[in-house]
Amino acid sequence: MEGSNSDSVRKPKPYRSDVPVRDADVDSAFKYEVADKFGGEGLLRCLKCGACSGGCPVGSVIDYRPRRVLGNVLLGLREQVLVGENLWLCAACFTCEERCVQEVNFTDVVTVLRNMASEEGHAAPGYVKMAKTVMEHGRVSKATGHVGKIREELGLPPFSEPDMEQLHKIIQSSGFLEIIEANEGRESEE
Numbered sequence: 001m002e003g004s005n006s007d008s009v010r011k012p013k014p015y016r017s018d019v020p021v022r023d024a025d026v027d028s029a030f031k032y033e034v035a036d037k038f039g040g041e042g043l044l045r046c047l048k049c050g051a052c053s054g055g056c057p058v059g060s061v062i063d064y065r066p067r068r069v070l071g072n073v074l075l076g077l078r079e080q081v082l083v084g085e086n087l088w089l090c091a092a093c094f095t096c097e098e099r100c101v102q103e104v105n106f107t108d109v110v111t112v113l114r115n116m117a118s119e120e121g122h123a124a125p126g127y128v129k130m131a132k133t134v135m136e137h138g139r140v141s142k143a144t145g146h147v148g149k150i151r152e153e154l155g156l157p158p159f160s161e162p163d164m165e166q167l168h169k170i171i172q173s174s175g176f177l178e179i180i181e182a183n184e185g186r187e188s189e190e
């Protein structure tokens with residue numbers, strides 16, 4: 001497993017568009033590593049036209065641009081892409097995929113990048129928290145009495161208990177546990 005807990009607490013470099021990229025920050029193999037993974041194949045077709053950024057609903061309210069993420073991957077700015085919160089801002093609405101004439105499938109590229117970031121101990125704290133709740137309770141959030149009452153009022157059946165034995169088998173065999181270990185402690189960094 002790449003990365004370590006000490007890596008996981010490293011603060012990302014703030015994004016700077018006003019300073020030149022240094023050779024030392026460039027990993028020229030990074031784009032091929034991403035494009036080799038399932039879902040990342042479209043990356044190398046990107047023309048950096050910006051149609052994705054123009055339609056991104058997240059980018060309309062905060063400083064987030066899919067084209068910038070793609071540009072950084074193509075340039076080889078591995079740490080800039082994988083460390084920090086920027087990668088986790090995409091809402092997976094697929095608007096960029098619908099607009100892209102090159103069929104880059106940016107949402108899938110983001111999934112590849114998030115998986116790589118998680119394996120290296122850079123998962124977003126909120127996701128780590130959710131993953132731990134799944135491990136402990138079999139759900140992304142705890143089932144509360146309040147929710148149970150609302151379900152009853154709506155005429156919905158009560159929660160069924162998750163099969164924790166089956167769940168833990170999946171966690172053990174899927175590599176999920178190793179990813180959680182690589183991100184140990186990150187859930188409290190928010």
Ligand code: SF4
Binds near residue numbers: 106
């Ligand atoms: S992903 Fe598609 S829409 Fe976005 S910059 Fe690249 S080619 Fe253009």
Ligand code: SF4
Binds near residue numbers: 055093
């Ligand atoms: S999928 Fe993500 S990057 Fe693409 S438009 Fe939606 S929020 Fe923006």
